Amino acid sequence: MAARVPGSKSLTNRLLLLAAAADGTSTVRAPLVSEDTVAFRQALDVCGIPVQAGPGDTFWKVTGTGRGPTGSARPWCADAGTAARFLPPFxxxxxxxxxxxxxxxxxxxxxxxxxxxxxxxxxxxxxxPGNGLPLLLRARGVEGGDLSVDSSLSSQYLSGLLMAAPLMRRGLRIRTGDLVSRPYIDMTLALMRRFGADVEESADGTIRVAPRPYDATDIVVEPDASSASYVFAAAAVTGGTVTVPGLGTESLQGDLRFVDVLRRTGADVRVGPTATTVTGNGPLRGGFTVDMGEISDTFMTLAAIAPLADAPITITGVAHARLKESDRVAAMAENLRACGIETAEGPDRLTIHPGTPRPARIACHRDHRIAMSFSVLGLAVPGTVSLDDPDCVAKTFPEFHDEIRRLFQDSP
Structure with missing residues (x-):
């Protein structure tokens, strides 16, 4: 069955920023309409960058001026980390x-x-306090030049600086050092080039961005690969088949590599040019260790279904996931233990042992990915999971519960 996965949050908010920085009117088609993207859009509007919605939010038109915003504004970022990291450099x-x-x-x-x-x-x-929000910025343009950036905690800082770089008077040459979530930087650079940016990357990891205005662009948002991980995992644990149209070999999203992890658990995975299909193929196989540092938004999806495998699964490389909407490593361990699952937690890793989950109320910590991950476990073992905050999925996938029900509970 074809899944209706909403547009990518990562793509939507990057495209909103790039369109705001471009000279002219850009059209962002099939945007994700969720709490995070609406907060980003409204923050742009407060900064004097109008975003006009088409019928049914099927597209958004963004009118940029080819330069940073002017005037005085109080942008409200709500829960959106991308807004707090992308908008200040712009x-x-x-x-x-x-x-x-x-x-x-x-x-x-x-x-x-x-x-x-x-x-x-x-x-x-x-x-x-603590070098966080609220953040007061008195802007007077940015000269640019050479810069070193600590990207060991989040790639969003680097993405925000890169996207603002063409508007700096001298452009920017950035040395990145330790970098987490490299696929998100690749996404940022690819989208910048789509808007006409002059970007070069050297063998030592230095990225040079020349000063020049972005060109207005018409672009379609792919389905969200992180959100797709839940329907793919649900197919794997129920023996069903799910296809996500619009996610294929040309996808800009590194999180599509989650299906490679599912393949290791025994699922049948087919990635074509324009769609990806996953079919469950019996009990999950475990007994492996996987570094999910570059696709850390999907590590929780694997962790939630890992108790159903025939041997332990160890997830590594996810220390930076402790700094997301919640401490995601600790939250997953806490909730798995509440379900009676033996779990070992380290600074950057989680080992989950096989077990039969017992009924538990899941503490979502206002984190959409915790809610969606454990919903998949609850689908595989009915009556096991209840969520203390089911509505937190609205951050990225407002129709998640209805879609899971349509795909796996209402289907013949």
Missing amino acids: AATGHGTFLFDGSSQLRARPQRPLIEALRALGADLEPG
């Missing part, structure tokens, strides 16, 4: 006073590497 290339703020959850997430980078570029900033 605003710094403009002129005016901008006060960025967000929810208590977002205020607790780290901003230090971004603040240090913007200060190194000459930006006038007053961060909140």
